Amino acid sequence: MKIGTIDIDRPVILAPMEDVTDRAFRQLCKRYGADIVYTEFISAEALRRGIEKSVRKLTADPVERPIAVQIFGNSVESMIEAAQIAEEYSPDYLDINFGCPTKKVAGKGAGAALLREPEKMAAIAAAVVGAVNIPVTAKTRIGWDRESINIIDVLHRLEDAGIQALAVHGRTRSEMYKGRADWEWIREVKAHARIPIIANGDIWSAEDAVAMYAHTGADGVMIGRGSIGNPFIFAQARHLLKTGTPMPPPGFRERIEAAIEHLKLSVCFKGEKYGTLEMRRHYATYLKGLPMVSRVRNKLVREEQWELVIEILRAYEVECEGYQREGKIPDYAEYLNDHSDKLVLNY
Template identity: 45%
Template sequence: MKTKGLAPLRIGPWSVFPPFVAAPMAGVTDKPFRAVLKDHRCPLVYTEMISDKALTYANRNTMELLDITGEPRPIAVQIFGSEPAVMAEAARIVEAAGASLIDINMGCPAPKIVRNGEGSCLLKTPDLAVEIAESVVRAVQVPVTVKMRIGWSSGRIVAPELAPRLEAVGVQALTVHGRTREMFYSGQADWSVIAETVGRVSIPVIGNGDVWEPDDALRMLVETGCAAVMIGRGCMGNPWIFSRLVRWAETGEMPPPPSPEERINQALLHLEHIVALKGEDRGVREMRGHLSWYLKGIRGASRLRAEINQAPDRESVVRLLTDYREQARPTPDMP
């Protein structure tokens, strides 16, 4: 594919180029992983979703989720809730913390979120969804965006109708994940509803769902006409998806995927970031998921993963990874 025609994603004062962004993911896109994504030149990252009520109580764990100090801009902070006034209050706190964009979660399918009328449940109460968006837009100066699923179930697809209503109250961009709430993360994202939504609004639509390889991102741009592509699971343990897309946008050449050695080196660096920020015990524990993603598909990964999950401290994880790296290194040809 040619780079010609690739335009930046523009939201308020921000210009995001190339138009590929990392998805908000609870338990994944924490501060250390955002640093990794930035090292790979991802032009826009999101925090994990943060509860509006918890923000107004200012509890310690929540303030850690909101810590975006020292990170390059733009950065989006995502909030969730179901009460317009509390969401507005939370948005003011997030703006004061330095968010470049405030994103409202209308997609989370988790039962404990939906039970409270939050996340994807708002797709069943579109009037309330619009009221929340309007209340947040009025509360802050920074651009407000919404991330939603296409609907609650296949019989209740709402994105194309809801999108113009959100635009009308001042929402400046929409992300559409091509799944219904009922699908959770199974089945295939329906990109045709993303395309339909693009046709209903003049604000940028960010397409999302099932982008695993750089080529999928390029295909989504072409097939849906979306202004940008958001990548979730496809960047877990794989920040190269961004560096490869950026290189492609700059040069027209798509770099090859990383070697096992590069993956181990990146995992080691990520481990350092996480231990520096969260301390050794917690860092090593939280790194296990990331390590299993970094190792996906490489030879001997399942044994290495099992050993890492038993490793008690940073030093043993480092040793397991460096030993593996030495074995994986291609042996030079004999003269």
């Protein structure tokens, strides 16, 4: 898949996720094999007004490359200005969010709302393409609702606007996160496309990533929720794509190690207080399915000092060694199929 100077064969990409794909999580996913990572979406209006919290989201480290910055907005003017501000941070490319279904974004005419105004969507895309010297891509859904699926029309408009790749989440805005993502529509988009298509929606395992490629013929696959608490999915998918054989699933030691790495990165970038606090929602997924986990989780989410969090995790690791000797550690694959605890937050 080619975007500007990036040229990666069948990349496995970390999806943009608000409150998830911060610097810490992006760097973690990179270490575990993500080919390309995206920032959380960033409000164009907030960038334009210099809101500190949003401007900070533009910061990334060289280890994260290739990286895309994603912006959203509802006016040509604010998107031009935001794109130029984002460009100063030298991301490898800029991505426009045309898929967010929430009230706070779509309710204000940005994100997925633009699926109902394809002319305005194309005008924003063309203006952003013209305003920066880096490649511009877009990410969207297949339509507003089942009665108005317009992704093929949207694809052609975005191609004409100069968009260099399109990520498609196989759901409509109305479907939010319900049901299964519609891979058939993604295949249809790929069949009509002149630009690279990145397929997204319900990739929960390396096998799903391979199946997504096979089903849609897409140029890239993008993983969101399936990577939360499970950064291993990137190396696993790449390995399966390359060799046709699965990698052994991570054991409890690797999973606890990943949680500790994530915590350290989080503290490094956000400081002890927020770094420790923001990690709290991730422990459930890192430790999912392990024996006697709720007791440990309760301790983890109360602890305020990160070193002590690590001590709790290390003590639990020792405890797990005992469970393993007793044959009480379940197979990872068993709980991978249960997605009920995945974060959807306010998105």
